[in-house]
Amino acid sequence: MRHPKFLVFSGSARSGSHNVKLAALVKKHLALADAQVTQISLADYPLPLYDGDLEDNDGVPENARKLKRVIQGHDGVFIACPEYNAGITPLLKNALDWVSRVKDPDAGGVSVFKGRVFALGAASPGNFGGMRGLIGTRSILEVGLGALVLPEMVSIPGAGAAFDVNGGLANERAAKQLQSMVQALLHHTGKNLLH
Numbered sequence: 001m002r003h004p005k006f007l008v009f010s011g012s013a014r015s016g017s018h019n020v021k022l023a024a025l026v027k028k029h030l031a032l033a034d035a036q037v038t039q040i041s042l043a044d045y046p047l048p049l050y051d052g053d054l055e056d057n058d059g060v061p062e063n064a065r066k067l068k069r070v071i072q073g074h075d076g077v078f079i080a081c082p083e084y085n086a087g088i089t090p091l092l093k094n095a096l097d098w099v100s101r102v103k104d105p106d107a108g109g110v111s112v113f114k115g116r117v118f119a120l121g122a123a124s125p126g127n128f129g130g131m132r133g134l135i136g137t138r139s140i141l142e143v144g145l146g147a148l149v150l151p152e153m154v155s156i157p158g159a160g161a162a163f164d165v166n167g168g169l170a171n172e173r174a175a176k177q178l179q180s181m182v183q184a185l186l187h188h189t190g191k192n193l194l195h
Contacts, residue, residue, distance in 0.1 A: 011092030083133030121154030129155030
């Protein structure tokens with residue numbers, strides 16, 4: 001059996017983003033488990049705001065096609081989900097919307113969000129640890145896009161002081177959540193590859 005491949009990215013492209021740090025930390029943990037891991041930034045796939053008329057007139061942007069191909073090349077996906085106004089970031093929602101519009105005749109109409117395992121986490125300066133954004137992202141992925149999203153999530157409150165100087169988590173509870181989520185992602189992705 002081949003080793004599973006993982007993709008990690010953040011729903012924020014802001015410099016100094018706590019969620020970019022979280023994505024990097026998940027990448028490190030997966031790599032320590034001998035997994036193949038790729039980290040990307042959504043800033044490298046700029047997309048216009050989704051608009052049905054734009055899609056009808058110009059088609060789906062090439063960056064949406066590229067992002068879909070990147071997702072397709074991986075068995076498991078971790079998304080660090082910042083919370084904006086108690087919900088999902090516009091950058092992440094727009095990327096998911098555009099990728100969902102890419103039609104692939106060779107895939108027989110099967111969504112890129114099916115056939116792989118998704119895991120979620122959030123780091124937030126607030127006390128809720130990004131939980132409201134996580135719930136919104138989970139709803140979009142599961143209900144809207146039909147993805148398999150693991151129940152194990154990472155929720156890091158007080159993100160400004162949550163990371164130590166080495167990029168690890170100073171908060172013991174959050175560190176345990178992260179370890180549990182990484183183990184579940186490795187386990188379920190391996191099970192998916194057996195089917």
